[in-house]
Amino acid sequence: MADTKSTDAFVEFERVQKSYDGENLVVKDLNLSMPKGEFLTMLGPSGSGKTTCLMMLAGFETATHGDIRLSGTSINNIPPHKRGIGMVFQNYALFPHMTVAENLSFPLEVRKIGKSEREEKIMRTLGMVQMEDFAGRRPAQLSGGQQQRIALARALVFEPELVLMDEPLGALDKQLRETLQFEITRLAHDLGITVVYVTHDQTEALTMSDRVAVFDDGRIQQLAPPDQLYESPENSFVAQFIGENNTLDGVVKEIKGGVAMVQLDSGELIQAKPINVTKAGERTRVSIRPERVEFDKSRMQDGAFTLKAEVLEFIYMGDIFRTRLRVAGRDDFIVKTRNAPDQIRLTPGTQIEIGWLPEDCRALDA
Amino acid sequence: MSDAPTAQTASSSAAEARIADAAYTGPMLAADGTPLKKSLNRALRLQKMRALALIAPLLIFVLVTFIAPIADMLFRSVENEIVSETLPRTTTLLANWDAKGTEIPDEAVFEALYDDMFYAIEAKEHTKLGGRLNYELTGMASLFRKSGRKVEDMGEVYQDQFEGLDAFWKTGENWNSFMGSDEWLASMAGWTKADGRQPKFKLREGMADVLPATTATYLKYAAFTQNEDQKNLYTTDPWAIVYSSLHKDLTGENALADYAGPAAEQLKAGAAAATSFETVNFSEAFLDIDKKWHDLDVWTTIKAYSPKLTSGYFLNAIDMQKSVDGAEMRPENQQIYGILFYRTMKMSVIITLSCIMLGYPVAWILANLPARQANLLLILVLLPFWTSLLVRTSAWKVLLQDQGVINDTLVWLGIVATDDRLALINNQTGTIIAMTHILLPFMILPLYSVMQTIQPTYLRAAKSLGATNWTAFWRVYFPQSVPGIGAGSILVFILAIGYYITPAIVGGTEGTFISNRIAYHISSSLNWGLGAALGAILLAAVMLLYYAYDKIVGIDNVKLG
Ligand SMILES: Nc1ncnc2c1ncn2[C@@H]1O[C@H](COP(=O)(O)OP(=O)(O)OP(=O)(O)O)[C@@H](O)[C@H]1O
Numbered sequence: 001m002a003d004t005k006s007t008d009a010f011v012e013f014e015r016v017q018k019s020y021d022g023e024n025l026v027v028k029d030l031n032l033s034m035p036k037g038e039f040l041t042m043l044g045p046s047g048s049g050k051t052t053c054l055m056m057l058a059g060f061e062t063a064t065h066g067d068i069r070l071s072g073t074s075i076n077n078i079p080p081h082k083r084g085i086g087m088v089f090q091n092y093a094l095f096p097h098m099t100v101a102e103n104l105s106f107p108l109e110v111r112k113i114g115k116s117e118r119e120e121k122i123m124r125t126l127g128m129v130q131m132e133d134f135a136g137r138r139p140a141q142l143s144g145g146q147q148q149r150i151a152l153a154r155a156l157v158f159e160p161e162l163v164l165m166d167e168p169l170g171a172l173d174k175q176l177r178e179t180l181q182f183e184i185t186r187l188a189h190d191l192g193i194t195v196v197y198v199t200h201d202q203t204e205a206l207t208m209s210d211r212v213a214v215f216d217d218g219r220i221q222q223l224a225p226p227d228q229l230y231e232s233p234e235n236s237f238v239a240q241f242i243g244e245n246n247t248l249d250g251v252v253k254e255i256k257g258g259v260a261m262v263q264l265d266s267g268e269l270i271q272a273k274p275i276n277v278t279k280a281g282e283r284t285r286v287s288i289r290p291e292r293v294e295f296d297k298s299r300m301q302d303g304a305f306t307l308k309a310e311v312l313e314f315i316y317m318g319d320i321f322r323t324r325l326r327v328a329g330r331d332d333f334i335v336k337t338r339n340a341p342d343q344i345r346l347t348p349g350t351q352i353e354i355g356w357l358p359e360d361c362r363a364l365d366a
Numbered sequence: 367m368s369d370a371p372t373a374q375t376a377s378s379s380a381a382e383a384r385i386a387d388a389a390y391t392g393p394m395l396a397a398d399g400t401p402l403k404k405s406l407n408r409a410l411r412l413q414k415m416r417a418l419a420l421i422a423p424l425l426i427f428v429l430v431t432f433i434a435p436i437a438d439m440l441f442r443s444v445e446n447e448i449v450s451e452t453l454p455r456t457t458t459l460l461a462n463w464d465a466k467g468t469e470i471p472d473e474a475v476f477e478a479l480y481d482d483m484f485y486a487i488e489a490k491e492h493t494k495l496g497g498r499l500n501y502e503l504t505g506m507a508s509l510f511r512k513s514g515r516k517v518e519d520m521g522e523v524y525q526d527q528f529e530g531l532d533a534f535w536k537t538g539e540n541w542n543s544f545m546g547s548d549e550w551l552a553s554m555a556g557w558t559k560a561d562g563r564q565p566k567f568k569l570r571e572g573m574a575d576v577l578p579a580t581t582a583t584y585l586k587y588a589a590f591t592q593n594e595d596q597k598n599l600y601t602t603d604p605w606a607i608v609y610s611s612l613h614k615d616l617t618g619e620n621a622l623a624d625y626a627g628p629a630a631e632q633l634k635a636g637a638a639a640a641t642s643f644e645t646v647n648f649s650e651a652f653l654d655i656d657k658k659w660h661d662l663d664v665w666t667t668i669k670a671y672s673p674k675l676t677s678g679y680f681l682n683a684i685d686m687q688k689s690v691d692g693a694e695m696r697p698e699n700q701q702i703y704g705i706l707f708y709r710t711m712k713m714s715v716i717i718t719l720s721c722i723m724l725g726y727p728v729a730w731i732l733a734n735l736p737a738r739q740a741n742l743l744l745i746l747v748l749l750p751f752w753t754s755l756l757v758r759t760s761a762w763k764v765l766l767q768d769q770g771v772i773n774d775t776l777v778w779l780g781i782v783a784t785d786d787r788l789a790l791i792n793n794q795t796g797t798i799i800a801m802t803h804i805l806l807p808f809m810i811l812p813l814y815s816v817m818q819t820i821q822p823t824y825l826r827a828a829k830s831l832g833a834t835n836w837t838a839f840w841r842v843y844f845p846q847s848v849p850g851i852g853a854g855s856i857l858v859f860i861l862a863i864g865y866y867i868t869p870a871i872v873g874g875t876e877g878t879f880i881s882n883r884i885a886y887h888i889s890s891s892l893n894w895g896l897g898a899a900l901g902a903i904l905l906a907a908v909m910l911l912y913y914a915y916d917k918i919v920g921i922d923n924v925k926l927g
Pocket residue numbers: 020021026044045046047048049050051052053200
């Protein structure tokens with residue numbers, strides 16, 4: 001997606017490092033470039049440095065090393081209030097002593113915008129988040145979801161080009177979160193703003209973003225559109241972190257014609273797509289998505305490598321069936337099948353054979 | 367309900383139906399059919415009673431040790447029973463006396479005064495009364511004290527004449543022989559202290575009709591002698607006033623003609639002689655003791671303070687005094703309390719403001735430091751509490767005096783000239799400096815606890831919205847810290863207006879507070895009524911300010927932590 005848009009970057013991180021204590025690098029060598037109008041999500045486990053990156057961009061933390069650029073100009077020495085970046089905080093940070101309208105009026109007042117224009121903008125922005133009726137309320141008189149909408153409106157009311165959101169939906173229940181996810185993406189696209197969004201909820205990241213940056217250990221592990229991230233994870237951390245995943249450890253026997261032969265530690269031989277293995281003899285971890293596993297011989301490729309498996313548990317989940325198998329000495333191998341009329345329901349104790357397309361089985365770093 | 371088979375089941379389940387039936391508009395009913403409100407109230411009342419029983423010991427403790435003394439103290443500011451209790455007859459007669467005229471009261475009032483004073487002197491109450499009246503008119507204390515012995519002697523004119531007439535009148539035994547009942551006389555015969563309680567005096571029947579004034583006086587004398595003096599009434603000789611009463615009876619209305627009891631003969635002889643006795647003019651007699659007794663001022667004061675409740679203390683506390691025309695301002699040179707109240711308020715406001723100015727940055731730093739350093743700093747803030755107030759205040763004396771550390775340093779630095787040292791102590795400056803220092807923790811602590819709850823993200827949010835550091839502070843941080851300022855200010859202000867040790871030490875005459883005056887009246891001049899009135903005014907002022915604060919800022923906006 002990113003490559004289809006204009007190539008000149010709007011937000012750029014170049015070789016950015018950050019250390020709080022002078023001993024540990026919280027952010028190690030961050031390189032990131034975002035075009036205008038992109039919705040980018042930073043996704044990663046707790047403590048991986050997402051908030052730190054956001055704070056450096058907003059100006060509340062200074063980069064220990066490297067350059068952060070906005071529209072091509074370095075902002076390292078620009079104080080936060082001059083950056084013109086909208087921000088939505090996890091705990092909303094609505095000013096408790098001001099009404100909703102006053103909260104929204106605040107960024108306009110500090111920009112010395114006239115009263116009538118202010119009021120017009122406030123009402124328009126409140127309209128965007130469907131909160132016109134709440135202008136006179138105090139934040140304490142609003143529900144969590146309503147507060148979140150106001151926080152969003154406040155970050156948008158002064159029409160910033162870049163909006164940062166740090167786990168804005170973290171404190172809300174699932175249903176409300178889904179509604180607001182949809183609204184945030186809709187608003188972002190309608191207004192054409194660039195959004196950097198932080199979350200550790202992978203579903204949220206996948207559904208909302210143009211691109212997702214998976215963070216771990218202060219580095220971006222993979223930066224890709226959601227589908228690519230899910231289907232072609234570039235290393236075992238990403239594969240493991242995004243979605244459910246079956247892994248099997250083994251050694252590369254040979255790589256030939258874009259297919260790697262991998263001998264599992266339990267002795268079986270399988271085919272896999274080499275991603276970050278280059279030569280025979282390397283240790284590898286192969287990863288297969290549970291929904292790409294087949295046990296119906298008729299739907300498998302001819303000559304496909306198969307593995308023996310024993311059904312351990314069958315879980316009925318409504319829309320899907322989840323079956324736990326013992327495969328190659330491991331008993332946490334999961335198969336997901338759609339609940340279709342002709343679908344087979346496996347009974348525990350049955351011996352079956354499973355297989356998959358070689359391109360669905362990715363040989364990653366061990 | 368429509369399908370209810372019989373009327374009986376219909377009525378028995380009516381209550382249930384009402385609970386369930388949404389269309390039913392009458393009072394809600396509980397499961398047993400009583401109105402819901404009533405059963406709720408019953409349940410709540412039980413809960414309340416139990417809660418009350420739990421706190422009862424504490425409540426009683428607080429009432430007894432805290433509320434009651436304050437109430438008693440406040441009551442003293444209007445209480446004035448001493449005048450009418452000590453001089454009951456005089457004050458009654460004075461009610462008809464024209465205080466606005468130029469005439470001093472007539473002989474009847476002086477005679478009543480003699481009566482009242484006589485008993486007061488026996489009970490040693492007259493000096494207390496003099497002390498009380500002295501608050502209103504200087505010289506009253508000495509007047510009453512001086513009159514003591516001499517009033518006792520006034521009635522001796524009659525005593526001497528009766529005793530001269532007949533030696534019978536000389537002894538208590540003879541008096542008792544006709545004043546006491548036969549029964550009592552029998553029980554007194556041979557009684558000694560060793561026998562225990564002295565039999566209570568009983569009047570001879572009919573005596574009250576025969577000699578009314580004498581009887582009244584004699585009863586008082588008997589009661590006093592038996593109870594207060596603990597003397598053997600039978601052998602004690604009566605007071606001089608008994609003789610003057612007897613003279614009054616014998617020369618005035620009496621029923622002696624039909625009297626045939628004991629001493630009838632002596633009484634009749636006395637009656638014959640009494641008409642030609644030398645009499646006492648009490649008005650003149652009092653004038654002889656002290657010519658002040660013929661001063662109008664003395665009498666207007668006694669009359670003005672005759673009622674059991676008085677506004678006198680309060681008038682006094684606001685620089686007014688009672689006069690014949692009601693209340694009036696005191697002369698200019700005697701007005702002190704107005705000035706003191708004004709000064710107390712003004713300086714307390716200045717102290718509170720100084721505490722805000724100094725305390726706010728400290729609290730800010732405390733709230734924004736890492737916990738460990740903040741705790742250390744907090745100990746430094748609290749450190750002054752661990753030293754005695756007197757030590758701290760005296761330390762300010764060392765620092766602030768003319769030859770003190772601060773002046774010496776300034777002179778050494780060449781900022782002030784040696785002969786032009788700053789007057790930092792024994793004036794208002796001294797009080798303000800020392801009290802600001804002493805009360806500062808009371809400002810810092812509530813401020814700190816409020817600031818701790820203000821999350822730093824608010825400031826970040828404000829800055830991200832385009833506010834400069836100052837705007838973010840002023841528009842976002844400061845308003846949220848106002849409850850802390852409010853709490854701190856109330857604490858500091860209320861403590862300040864009641865302070866008296868520090869102003870007394872470093873304030874000189876210029877820098878003392880109303881509380882110093884209250885302390886003076888409570889412990890030195892012993893004019894508790896005035897002290898209580900001043901205290902009550904102070905209390906009212908505090909409550910008024912508190913009320914105003916509640917109206918303007920809202921008391922629920924005050925956070926102490
Ligand atoms: N002010 C600070 N001082 C010192 N270390 C900090 C500070 N803020 C964050 N860190 C450390 O930096 C690392 C990254 O923190 P960061 O807040 O960026 O994580 P995150 O990815 O946002 O995590 P989460 O998902 O839990 O919010 C963590 O190990 C954290 O302990």
